[in-house]
Amino acid sequence: MYDFQEQIGFPILTVLTFLPAVAGLVMLLMRGKPKAYKGVALAATAANFILSLVLIAYFDRYTADMQFIEKVPWISSLGVSYHMSVDGISVLLIMLTALLSLIIIPASWNYIKEREMQFFVAFLFLETGLIGVFCARDLLLFYVFWEIMLIPMYFIIGIWGGPRRIYAAVKFFLFTFAGSLLMLIAIVAIAYLARANPYATPVFDMDLLEKSIFSYQVQMLAFLAFFIAFAVKVPMWPLHTWLPDAHVEAPTAGSVILAGVMLKVGGYGMLRLCIPLFPDAVVTLAPWILVLSLIAIIYGALVSLVQKDLKKLVAYSSVSHMGFVTAGIFALNLVGIEGGIMVMFSHGLLTGALFLMVGFLYERLHTREIADMGGLAGPFPVMAGVLLFFTLASLGLPGLSGFVGEFLSLVGLFTYSKPLGAIASIGVILAAAYLLWMFQRVMFTKLRDEKWYKLPDLSLREIVSLAPLAILAVWAGVYPNTFLQLIQPSAARLTEKMAPYMAEGGSAVERIFASLGGLF
């Protein structure tokens, strides 16, 4: 057993989760000192990031068991407990969350003009929700954090967003919330169905739920309910349309967290809940999900090719990239799942960085229209270099983080089915097309306005906020084993769980492919 007492001596997960929220409460009590409360926010997120590194340092990467377990009864009559624990996948994503939360504080240091304190407080609460989701090992607790994370984001878009912020915020909220409610129904349903007898308390503990076996119909319904909730977050085609609007309207920091971490919650949920709890349904539905993923990959790329707004372009590219995540995960083999997780990690770094870059450009030029830019490499050489770096990483240039994940999930998908793998690979061509074309139109060709030479290039503060992302992107590209080792045991546990079902369902998969073939 990996109890937190034995492993590290203090409840690190609880501290990680609630430290930002506590800092947020402290900030609410301090009034009128901008420097001071920004300092508190920075200190809290920095402390949290360091804690997340401590977590990784103490994490035993040779086991798939859940670690740093904290378990206290919460609502005992319903069988709900405050149960926190992590495995390799969560640890990686917690680190990513803590890092991005740390980065956005200096990045939006001067960006927000009104209700500045509340802005930072909202982000701290958001961090609590996000880390909580990655730690929760009790379904109801998971749901609680899931909703906690939704609300600050709603306000961030709705209060500090662009001109159509209300529409975007409501759309974001309704899409996500519709999914959440389906998930809540499914949570309650399986908690009650998993009881040993009608008089026992419901089972919300994921450890126990993973051991219980549900009937096929229950699996299908519950899987779909969970899956839709996660698919909205990922977002999977055709549930993605909230994303471009939300991104375009959200402030830079909001976009960074939204794309960097929030989308990953969807993929994380699929790994944490959909696959271990409903293996039969997964085997049946995986081909269909893969087809949706492929549509997302190609469709997102095609649509981003014709976007005129930089943020929208990056947003649609997220749809395309996250398609690789779901494609890798539902290829249901070790390579694919590890690839999917790596894509999540790398997409968090890169898209976060791209949104930051767009924000920095916007602060200078006050526009995000690609048509208004051009030739910016002249006045902003450093920015051009940095943007090129992240663009290349994002289009999957080998040696940078994007490649490893994308290639692994393609290999996984290809192992599952050759035609699907081949179709997904087209997305790689299209990614190069829309990203390079974007880069060319923004940075190359003639400078449109000589005045821009008077504007400053990237400042030290901005470079410092981008540097960790760039370093990690190179690290994950050159020596991805650091991260792959972290997730390997957990991913292997999933495939081991799926193995018996795959053996039985192997021919079923083929049959479904036959049915797919009949459709087209």
Next chain:
Amino acid sequence: MKTAVLLIPLLPLASFIITGLFGKRYFKEKSHYLSVAAVAVSWLLSVYLIVQVERGEELHWQVYSWIAAGSFKVEIGFLVDQLTAIMLLVVSTVGFMVHVYSIGYMKGDGGYYRFFAYLNLFMFSMFMLVLGNNFLMLYVFWEAVGLCSYLLISFWYTKQSAANAGTKAFLVNRVGDFGFGLGIMLIFVTVGTLSYSGVFSSLGSIGTGTMTAICLLLFMGAMGKSAQFPLHVWLPDAMEGPTPVSSLIHAATMVNAGVYMVARSSPIFSHSPNAMFVVALVGAFTAIFAASIGLVQNDIKKVLAYSTVSQLGYMFVALGVGAWTAGMFHLVAHGFFKGLLFLGSGSVIHAMGGEQDMRKMGGLKNKTKITYWTFVIGALAISGFPGLAGFFSKDSVLAGAFHKGFWYFWLVGLVAAFMTAFYMFRLIFMTFHGKPRDEKAFAHAHESPRSMTIPLIVLAVPSAIIGLLLGLPPESGHIDHFLEPVFEAVMGEPVHFGLLDAGLMTLSALIGIGGILLAWLFYVKRPDLPAKAGARAGFLYRAALNKYWIDEFYFAVFINPVRALGRGLWRWVDVGIIDGFANGSARFFNGVGMALKPSQSGKAQVYLFSMFLGFLALLVAYLILTI
């Protein structure tokens, strides 16, 4: 040896990082010091390496485990054998020379430091490409050299055409890499490993169909990188980059990567005769197709670009028919003389103050002596003039095709060789001979500085003598023996030089000389002939001049439809259907709410009444159900 292998790529990498980070602020016009020094050391080490390999040493070295995800395990590792060593030598020699040349050529350019940094990055990637010991590393640095190519093509990024060309080069290469990547995945799925030795040792168990699929997918990558039809479109446009770049990347090294890849995978290819035939077919078609375009181009660099495409076609013919060493021999020779020719054209452009149109040149012979004579050596070499490098290498390609029974490829090769000789000397006569057509530019014309002419001289030497050194006796020359260990398993019966070969050799020499003479007739003796011939050829002439409208075709068939599709999906599916559905459902509930609004009259007693009616309904329902 390990140190040498490690230093060869790492020195340019270090130089790239240092120059790239500090060049703008600290090195400025001294940026080349570090870069040139790094490449020079790499060159020395490559020479050392080839000497070691000549002595029979080989190196298989796993440095570290790069990706380990489940069963997918790939190392960063080095493999040094004869093939690697010879590639290294070509790359480092031309690379070194181009670095030196760039000192003069790029002088005073705003992005001086940037240029050298990119060049170093390219050298690193190219070295790693040939040093790698597995397919994934090949793919990785394959993409990396593509990136450098992109950066260097769009080096003068304020030019719209340069920016477009860079993007185009990257994208067309990506199309090829799509196939390459799939090929790698297919290899992994069938064999379970990606290291060269692992793959080659387990080929016996693979079915022919899979083998052909793997080969064709890999070859798709080679077609992209080595600019073979129909993926050749990027290379002529890539001439937007500075000329040293065209010389290094788009003539001597990077474009050879495709040839290297096929040669490296020779054990796989030799298992699939069908795939080999496709390789030869594509090569042969490209050779003659590109040569025919080269005949009528007026931009000096475009002529050389199409010539490169055509010569790469030759190499693929050689590989496709199974004359592996001939292909590699042509690669080496071509690397030197085409590098030389490009640098020479750069010197001409430099002399003419940036002018690239041959119709505005002429008579430069006396003003730029060194350039002229080195250029003539290069042109004679590529035309297959007896004794020079191209004569031996091209002849071994053609003889290889003939001996393996592919006489039609041999015939195509001969025709292409004729065209080659013609357009190369057309270039020379238009540029260096006759009367100057643009007096103003001519007046300013001058020989290039020493940093540019010395590389020309240095490269002229191997262009002239490498054939004699490596190619004699034909078909079993030094290079054949040197490369034998690599291709041991796939080489057929050794061919002995006989009377037939002597005849073939003479024939190809005559063809080359014939081409030169025809060019002389057209452009020196009777300058009115080209226009007449052009008018006579009519449609064919226009087709060749417009590169057979392939770019237009791609725009009409791929690019515009894809954009239109993207726009359509966005406007109709995203905004129309999906958002329409989401907003529509919102509007529906809003409408229902509005419809029900009047029922909330605010009168408490009306509410009470409805409450009682509800109570009554429940009661009645209960009574009906129970009684």
Next chain:
Amino acid sequence: MTPLQQYLALSIALFFIGSWGVLARRNIILIVMCVELMLNAINIALVAFSNYSPTGAGRGEVFVFFVFALAAAEAAIGLAIAIAMYRLKERLSIGDFDEMKG
């Protein structure tokens, strides 16, 4: 008719007389009064059940006490509201207060 049913019948009759008043009259104070009648009807039923139930043992009576307390609270609040409304409009007819119209 058993004695229990007699009490229940009385309770029902009183309840519906009260509800008639609630529905028919418009004076707010009178409506409050009729609500009290309905509560009384419920109390009768509760005590009757308590008295005739073998297991009730006075629990009905306990509930009646709670009803008393809440009825008192309700009357106090209701009448206070009535007074406040009267101050507002100088009228006490329920039909005059429809500010919450949708």
Next chain:
Amino acid sequence: MPEFQQTAFILLSILILASAFCVVLFRNLIYSALSMIGCFLGVAGIFILLHAELVAAAQVLIYVGAISVLVIFAIMLTGHRAGDLRLFFHKQAWVAVPICAVAGIALMVVMATATYNATKDAQNPSDDAIASLLFNEYAFPFELVSLALLVAMIGAVILAMKEKK
């Protein structure tokens, strides 16, 4: 049911129902309030018949003593003695009659046809037992109710207070 109790029940019922009708039908609010007191007293009598003397006492104290007075105060404060003049002429009153009648009859039917596990009379325990129930088993609801009363009291005071300008 013994004869005496039967007689008492009928008389009390008549009193209750008649005064209830008066409450609804009187035009003058004061008369309605007074009839309401009669009704409350009748209900107290019924409680005594049901052996719930404590409840009866509380009924008298709370309803007759407190609530009725409150109602009369309210009537006085609003100075609005006359009720709605058109009670028997507006539509609403007549629509209410069938609804209440049908509901009442339906409930009567339910009541009459239901089966009861009823025992004989006099199950209501002594006052001591009520008290111990109230303060042991129902101590928590009891406290809650007292809290509700307190809140209601404060609320009523605030509502009825004249706003200071």
